[in-house]
Amino acid sequence: MRVCLIMIYTQIQFEDYGGEFMKISTVYNYIDTIAPFCEQMAFDNAGLLVGDRNSEFNKALLALDITPAVVAEAIEKGCELIISHHPVIFSPIKRCLSDSVPYLLAKHGLTAICAHTNFDKSKGGVNDTLCKALGIDCNGIEQVNQEYRVGVLPCAMPACAFAKLVAERLHTVVRLTCPEKTVQKVAVCGGAGSDYYEEACARGADLLLTGEVKHHEFLAADALGFSIAAAGHFETEVIAMPALAEKLRVVFPQSEFIVSEIGNPVATVV
Numbered sequence: 001m002r003v004c005l006i007m008i009y010t011q012i013q014f015e016d017y018g019g020e021f022m023k024i025s026t027v028y029n030y031i032d033t034i035a036p037f038c039e040q041m042a043f044d045n046a047g048l049l050v051g052d053r054n055s056e057f058n059k060a061l062l063a064l065d066i067t068p069a070v071v072a073e074a075i076e077k078g079c080e081l082i083i084s085h086h087p088v089i090f091s092p093i094k095r096c097l098s099d100s101v102p103y104l105l106a107k108h109g110l111t112a113i114c115a116h117t118n119f120d121k122s123k124g125g126v127n128d129t130l131c132k133a134l135g136i137d138c139n140g141i142e143q144v145n146q147e148y149r150v151g152v153l154p155c156a157m158p159a160c161a162f163a164k165l166v167a168e169r170l171h172t173v174v175r176l177t178c179p180e181k182t183v184q185k186v187a188v189c190g191g192a193g194s195d196y197y198e199e200a201c202a203r204g205a206d207l208l209l210t211g212e213v214k215h216h217e218f219l220a221a222d223a224l225g226f227s228i229a230a231a232g233h234f235e236t237e238v239i240a241m242p243a244l245a246e247k248l249r250v251v252f253p254q255s256e257f258i259v260s261e262i263g264n265p266v267a268t269v270v
Helices: 002-018 024-034 068-076 100-107 126-135 161-169 195-203 217-223 233-239 240-251
Strands: 046-050 058-064 081-084 111-114 149-158 180-191 207-210 226-229 257-258
Touching: 002 195, 024 081, 024 111, 024 240, 046 100, 058 068, 068 081, 068 100, 081 207, 126 149, 126 161, 126 180, 126 217, 126 226, 126 233, 149 161, 161 180, 161 207, 180 195, 195 207, 195 217, 195 226, 233 240, 240 257
Parallel strands: 058 081, 058 257, 081 111, 180 207, 207 226
Antiparallel strands: 046 111, 149 180
């Protein structure tokens, strides 16, 4: 089915947009097939948030967040489209000043498509990419909650050893509870997924890996004898942007999809 889908989209792009440029709507519609926007969580604001779906583009920049630095990067690199994970407009806008990101996007004619919670849980999305990078096998494991994945490590190991693996693969630092506990069945939720630690524990997971955890959640998990690991919101999600860019390059080879070089604006000092 996926091969057919790629062939269909490739045929559409060459038949309808055989020139140098392609319509924004074509890319939006493709993302909607692999991470349906209708499946975003109720609090979310994913979709085409700035710009005209009927406008055309030749080059797109993919980034976790659309910040002023990312807008400047898109302009410098000649991009007409930015595809991000986090929505550039999340809460209702009460003012749109000249230094705000939505204003800058509109001023420079940039379109923004944001795939957030719909991409977190989609097949091949954030959580799947994170599992793949860490060698977590999710095949044959019943998914009791679409918002996170449950899988198994190739072999059991102390939680601290797994945390070191995460730190190395994601280039981050990891904070966790019960570091000496042996873990093999792992729940994974990129970004802010600490809300699921009780459910993951009840379902038999040995550890929950996520991006950020509140202090009282660390304490509660420790009291349960459950390992919960926080590896950074940015670091547990940004890994999926190159994967999405590669999907888009395969389907739309005549357009250019580049990944932002802007790193995490939050510094870690050790």
